[in-house]
Amino acid sequence: MKELQERILKEGKVLEGNVLKVDGFLNHRMDPALMHRIGEEFAKAFQYENIDCILTIESSGIAPALCTGLAMGVPVIFAKKGKSANTDKDVYVSTVHSYTKNKDYEVTVSREYLLTVNRVLLIDDFLANGEAMNGLLNICKQAGVTVTGIGIVIEKGFQPGGRKLREAGYKVISLAKIGSMDHGIVFEESV
C-alpha cells in the first residue's frame, strides 16, 4: 500500500532494538482517513474468503480491524489482554510472550462470541516474531474456527513471524513489509 509506505518513510522513527515508532498515525495518534483506506485494502484482499468475523487483539489492532469490519460488513472481536476475571468456562485463554516487554501475558476471548463463527480473518497492526498472532491462532483452534487469512498493517520481514505463518499455509497479507531497517527503511513485496 503505497500511501502507507510513504507515511512510514515520512513519519516513522527507527529506535534501538529494531523498534519502529509509528505512533503518530497508527498506534497512539491515529489518522482515521488512512485507517479507513487500510480497512478497504484488507477487505479487497480477502473479499473471496467468505469471512463472517474479524478477530484482533487490543489495543492497536482495534482500529484497523474495525475499519476492515466496516468495509466487509462483519462483526469484529478484540481479544483482551491480561488476567481475566472470568473463568475458563466462559473464555478461551492463550498465553503470549512479549519480546518487547520480555514477559508473558494472557489473551482471552469470550466463548459465546465464537460459537456462531465459521471463517475468521485475523488482523493486527504489527507482525514481527508472530507471538501475538500465535495467541489468536491458538484461540481459533480451541474454538474450532477456520482461519481464512491474516492481515497485517506493518510486517517486519526481517523477523521470522510472517515466514513461519506462510510456511504453515496461512494467507498473510501485509500492507507494508519492511525488509530492512539497518540503513534506512527498505520495503519488500508482501507475498
Place this chain on the structure above:
Amino acid sequence: MKELQERILKEGKVLEGNVLKVDGFLNHRMDPALMHRIGEEFAKAFQYENIDCILTIESSGIAPALCTGLAMGVPVIFAKKGKSANTDKDVYVSTVHSYTKNKDYEVTVSREYLLTVNRVLLIDDFLANGEAMNGLLNICKQAGVTVTGIGIVIEKGFQPGGRKLREAGYKVISLAKIGSMDHGIVFEESV
C-alpha cells in the same frame, strides 16, 4: 440515539454491582456499522465546536472515537493505560482510580501529539463515576488544551460522573443515558 437504546435493551445484561454488560456489540465484539453511526451522531452533536483533535482512552474508547474522527475529519489520540516506559519529559501522566477493579492506574499521552492541538473532544464508551474522564481532563489541563465537549456512548445517570462534569460547565452528550437498572433498564434524556 434510539438504535443504541434498542440494542442495549435487547442485548445488554445487568450484572451484580451495577455492571451493564454490552460486550456483544460495544466493547469486546463490536458492530462496525453501529459504531459508524455512533461516530456520525457525535460528529453532528459537536459540529460547531471547531474541534481539531479527539482524545480517548484505550481500549474500548478507540472504536467510537475513531468513527467520530472519521466523520469529523480530525486525528484521534488514545491515552495509554499502565506504567509508561517513557519519562515525564515525553508524556503527560494522570492517575485514575478504577472502581470496577478497585485499584489505581496511570494514563499517559505523548506530549508531542498535543503540542499543535487547540480544541479537543473527549470520547469514551462509558461514564459512571467519571474517573477515567477526569484523567483525560487532567492531561488536557497539563497540556493547556481547551476541552470543547465530552461524548459518551452509554452514561449511567444514576452515578455522579455526568452530573459533576455538567456542573463544572462541560458540554456532555450521552447517546444513551440510563436512569435506573434496578428493575430493568430505564433511559432518561441525555441533556
